[in-house]
Amino acid sequence: MNNNGRIFAVDDDELIVSMLARALKKEGYEVHYQTTTAEVVANIAAWHPDVVFLDIDIDEKMSGLDVLEALKREGVGAAVVMLTADDSAESAIRAMKLGAVEYFTKPFNIEEVKIITRNIVENLRLKEEVKFLREREAKAPEKQFFGESPVIREILQKAQKLASVGAETILVTGESGTGKEVLARQIHAWQEAEQEEEGPFLAINCTALPENLIESELFGHTRGAFTDARTDKKGVFELAAGGTLLLDEIGDMRLDLQAKLLRVIEDRKVRRLGGSIDLPIHTTVIATTNKDIKIAAEKGEFRGDLYFRLSTFTVCLPPLRERGEDILLLARHFLRFFAHKYLKKEIKGFSPAAEKAIMSYPWPGNVRELRNVIEHCVVLENVEIMEPWHLSLNLPQQRGFVERRKSNRIILPEAGISLEEVEKELIHQALERTGNNQAKAAKLLGITYDTMRYQVKKFGLA
Incomplete structure (x- = not known):
C-alpha cells in the first residue's frame, strides 16, 4: 500500500516524465503526471501533492517558472523541484528565488532524485508534525x-x-x-x-x-x-x-x-x-x-x-479504585518521577501512615488525580518522608486534625484538638522518620536530647 507521499510531475517529454513516475511509484509514492500546462495549476491544487516536479520549458503557453509562481500565488503548499535542460545557474537561481526547493539538470540521475525526494517528503512531514504538536x-x-x-x-x-x-x-x-x-x-x-x-x-x-x-x-x-x-x-x-x-x-x-x-x-x-x-x-x-x-x-x-x-x-x-494492587505502585512511581523532575533528591518515600491514607482514599479522579496529588506534594514539600497531611486528602480520619500549610504554620481546627495528642503524634513521627534515633528526632523537633528522652518515656514510645 503506497503511503510514502504524493508526487505530481509536469514535463513535455512523456518519456522522461513516465520514467520518473515509474521509478517513484516503485519507491511507494503515488504519482500523477501530465505533459501540457492545460489546467495544470488547478489539477495540482486539487490533487494535494507533497512534491511537484516542474520542467522549466513545458510548452508555449506557460513555462515551469510561470506555473511555480501561480502555485505560490494560489497558496499550494507542495514543495517544488525544477527540471531543466539548461545547465546555467541563471534559471536555477530564479527558480530558487520563486520558492523551489531543488532543481535537477537533465539528464538526471534517478537514484539521486529518489534520495532528494525522500528527504523532501520527510522534512515536510517533520515540519507539519512539529507545527501540529506545538499548536495542539x-x-x-x-x-x-x-x-x-x-x-x-x-x-x-x-x-x-x-x-x-x-x-x-x-x-x-x-x-x-x-x-x-x-x-x-x-x-x-x-x-x-x-x-x-x-x-x-x-x-x-x-x-x-x-x-x-x-x-x-x-x-x-x-x-x-x-x-x-x-x-x-x-x-x-x-x-x-x-x-x-x-x-x-x-x-x-x-x-x-x-x-x-x-x-x-x-x-x-x-x-x-x-x-x-x-x-x-x-x-x-x-x-x-x-x-x-x-x-x-x-x-x-x-x-x-x-x-x-x-x-x-x-x-x-x-477506575483506580478497582485496581487496588496498583495504587501504591503508581504513587511510588509518580513520587520518583516528580522528585527527579523537580530535583528534590531529599524525597525518599511515604510513611506507613501516608501509604494507609493513599489506600483509604477513593480516588474519584482516578490516576490523573493521584498523579496531580503527588506532583503537588513534591513541589511544595522539602521532606524525606511524605506524611498524610502532605497529601491533603479529604479522609474522615484526617478531618479536624492538624492542617499544615506552606508557611509551616499550625492551624487550630474549629472543634479544637488535644495538645498532648499533637505532641505525642509529632514525637512518634520524628522517631519513625529517624529509625528511632532519639538524637536525630530531637534535632528534627528543635528540642534537647534530654527533653526527647523525657517525652519518649512520658508517652511510652520507647
Whole structure:
C-alpha cells in the first residue's frame, strides 16, 4: 500500500516524465503526471501533492517558472523541484528565488532524485508534525501504561495483541483520568516496534476545538474553502500518516461529523473541505471516551453505525479504585518521577501512615488525580518522608486534625484538638522518620536530647 507521499510531475517529454513516475511509484509514492500546462495549476491544487516536479520549458503557453509562481500565488503548499535542460545557474537561481526547493539538470540521475525526494517528503512531514504538536498538544504525559493487578495485565496483553496485528481502529473507554491517552501512546509504541520505523502520534480533543474548526482540523481544507482558508491545509488524518491518530472524547462529537468520520474509517480515504479528491489515509485510529456510547447510541445521541464500527476492538479501563494492587505502585512511581523532575533528591518515600491514607482514599479522579496529588506534594514539600497531611486528602480520619500549610504554620481546627495528642503524634513521627534515633528526632523537633528522652518515656514510645 503506497503511503510514502504524493508526487505530481509536469514535463513535455512523456518519456522522461513516465520514467520518473515509474521509478517513484516503485519507491511507494503515488504519482500523477501530465505533459501540457492545460489546467495544470488547478489539477495540482486539487490533487494535494507533497512534491511537484516542474520542467522549466513545458510548452508555449506557460513555462515551469510561470506555473511555480501561480502555485505560490494560489497558496499550494507542495514543495517544488525544477527540471531543466539548461545547465546555467541563471534559471536555477530564479527558480530558487520563486520558492523551489531543488532543481535537477537533465539528464538526471534517478537514484539521486529518489534520495532528494525522500528527504523532501520527510522534512515536510517533520515540519507539519512539529507545527501540529506545538499548536495542539500540551506537555505529554508519561508514555508508559503499567500496573500489576490482574485486570491491568489482561488489558495490556489484549492491547499488545491489537498492536501486533495492526488493528486499524481501536476504542478505549473508561472514566476520566483512567489513562486512556497513556494506553493509546503505549499501543502506538508497540506498533512502531513491530514496524521498526517511527511514525507520528497525534492527539486531538473532539470537544476542545471550536465547532467551526473541528472539521478543518480533522479533514483539512483547500484554499478558499471558507473565509480564513488562505492556503491548503492537511488535516490530522493526513498528518498522522504511518502513525497513530488519537480522537479523544469522541462521545461528544457532533452527529454530522460522526457520519463523515464513519466514512473515513470505513473507506480509509479523506476529502479536504472544499476539495474534490479522495486522499488515502494510512494511520491507526484510536478513539477514547468516558461515556457509555452504546447507551448513547440507543438514545440516538451517538450514531449506532459508528459505534458498531469503533467497538470491533474495544479496551475498557477500570477506575483506580478497582485496581487496588496498583495504587501504591503508581504513587511510588509518580513520587520518583516528580522528585527527579523537580530535583528534590531529599524525597525518599511515604510513611506507613501516608501509604494507609493513599489506600483509604477513593480516588474519584482516578490516576490523573493521584498523579496531580503527588506532583503537588513534591513541589511544595522539602521532606524525606511524605506524611498524610502532605497529601491533603479529604479522609474522615484526617478531618479536624492538624492542617499544615506552606508557611509551616499550625492551624487550630474549629472543634479544637488535644495538645498532648499533637505532641505525642509529632514525637512518634520524628522517631519513625529517624529509625528511632532519639538524637536525630530531637534535632528534627528543635528540642534537647534530654527533653526527647523525657517525652519518649512520658508517652511510652520507647
